[in-house]
Amino acid sequence: MKYFAVIGALFIGLILAPLAVAQQELYRPPLGDIMGKIQLRHIKLWFAGKARNWELATYEVNEIKASLETAADLYRGIPVELVTNTADPIHAIVAAIEAKDSAAFAKGYSELTLACNACHQGIGRSFIVIQAPTASPFTDQSFSSPKR
Secondary structure, eight states, X not given: OHHHHHHHHHHHHHHHHHHHHHHHHHOOOOHHHXXXXXXXXXXXXXXXXXXXXXXXXXXXXXXXXXXXXXXXXXXXXXXXXXXXXXXXXXXXXXXXXXXXXXXXXXHHHHHHHHHHHHHHHHTTOTTOOOOOOSSOSOTTOOOSOOOO
16 A cells, blocks of 8 residues: 555656646746836945945946846847947946946946846836835845944
8 A cells, every 4th residue: 555655646747747847947037027127126235336335336236237148038029239229238237336436436326227228118118117216115234334
């Protein structure tokens, strides 16, 4: 009897495993969700740079880059040049962070914001206009560098 239970469990596992893998492969987050995540990171990046928390700024810019790459991979309908237009501003932000240069950071951030808006315009979503935030919605997060 135990033998049949083990064989039955293995059989069920062999049937269900490919279904589980297929379901994982089918999931594709909506583009709006990816962009919403980028927008939140964009806000956090601004406040991290403004507070000169270069470690947090590095984290946020890397997350933005990864999310943009995910969007480009999953949504082939987005014109490649619009997404790649963010590469130079991201590199400028990274260089500014490495140099701990607040002025260069602000310039790179502004260029990234312009690239985001150019992409929105290019795909017919000109009603989505991104700007540097004026107040943080993240009242539960400190953007100051941690005391070490």
